[in-house]
Amino acid sequence: MTELLRFSNVRKTYPSGRSVVEALKPTDFTVKKGELTAIVGPSGSGKSTFLSLAGALLTPTEGSITIGGKEISHLSKKEQTALRLNEIGFIFQAAHLVPYLRVKDQIRFIGNLASKDKTATQKQTMYLLEQLGLTDRADFYPRDLSGGEKQRVAIARALINSPSVILADEPTASLDSKRSKEVVELIRAEVVGTERAAIMVTHDERMLDLCDHVYRMEDGLLTKER
Ligand SMILES: Nc1ncnc2c1ncn2[C@@H]1O[C@H](COP(=O)(O)OP(=O)(O)OP(=O)(O)O)[C@@H](O)[C@H]1O
Numbered sequence: 001m002t003e004l005l006r007f008s009n010v011r012k013t014y015p016s017g018r019s020v021v022e023a024l025k026p027t028d029f030t031v032k033k034g035e036l037t038a039i040v041g042p043s044g045s046g047k048s049t050f051l052s053l054a055g056a057l058l059t060p061t062e063g064s065i066t067i068g069g070k071e072i073s074h075l076s077k078k079e080q081t082a083l084r085l086n087e088i089g090f091i092f093q094a095a096h097l098v099p100y101l102r103v104k105d106q107i108r109f110i111g112n113l114a115s116k117d118k119t120a121t122q123k124q125t126m127y128l129l130e131q132l133g134l135t136d137r138a139d140f141y142p143r144d145l146s147g148g149e150k151q152r153v154a155i156a157r158a159l160i161n162s163p164s165v166i167l168a169d170e171p172t173a174s175l176d177s178k179r180s181k182e183v184v185e186l187i188r189a190e191v192v193g194t195e196r197a198a199i200m201v202t203h204d205e206r207m208l209d210l211c212d213h214v215y216r217m218e219d220g221l222l223t224k225e226r
């Protein structure tokens with residue numbers, strides 16, 4: 001299978017008083033199409049920094065990041081935004097839903113930003129809601145949803161633009177083990193056998209069986225476990 005995402009010698013430091021924190025030590029990493037990769041590791045080890053670099057939320061201090069062969073590490077702010085809208089689906093630990101939008105509108109809103117075809121967006125929104133078991137919640141506001149339902153809405157929202165790279169930062173942190181497994185299975189179903197790939201940060205060892213590869217982050221150093 002072919003490569004989708006590549007880190008070449010990527011390093012990220014943050015300023016910290018008069019010195020710097022090396023949140024990501026020089027890292028080489030690749031993800032192939034069709035794969036689900038997990039990243040585990042202790043708090044503060046650099047996992048979110050890594051995902052934010054992969055999703056063009058941060059710019060590396062050194063090195064090169066490519067998606068589908070295209071360099072993304074030196075884009076302008078405007079180009080980064082366009083890339084995120086068209087290529088990246090970000091799922092955060094907390095759902096971050098917009099309080100005054102109904103479930104279907106949370107998803108449609110992003111879909112309509114990414115695509116001019118409103119009919120197709122509407123169709124895809126209803127399809128994703130069905131896939132996520134949310135059809136009967138389509139007209140609800142976030143305040144009337146359970147934690148698991150909110151997280152599933154956030155997943156639908158991340159998928160509406162058909163991203164080639166799905167990045168999930170502890171997507172199951174607020175869910176019980178049954179819902180967690182469902183969510184990870186869903187992310188897996190979105191990538192296996194497709195041109196897409198997903199990287200998921202997780203603390204939940206039980207989810208690792210569902211992943212094709214597991215990496216461990218320790219102190220800014222990423223090592224492949226399998
Ligand atoms: N904006 C920032 N400015 C300065 N230091 C930062 C910033 N963001 C993260 N750091 C530092 O970089 C290191 C890695 O942080 P990061 O958030 O990537 O860790 P993490 O593995 O995601 O942790 P957690 O499991 O708690 O979410 C930490 O030492 C953190 O304090």
Ligand SMILES: [Mg+2]
Pocket residue numbers: 047048049169
């Ligand atoms: Mg984190």
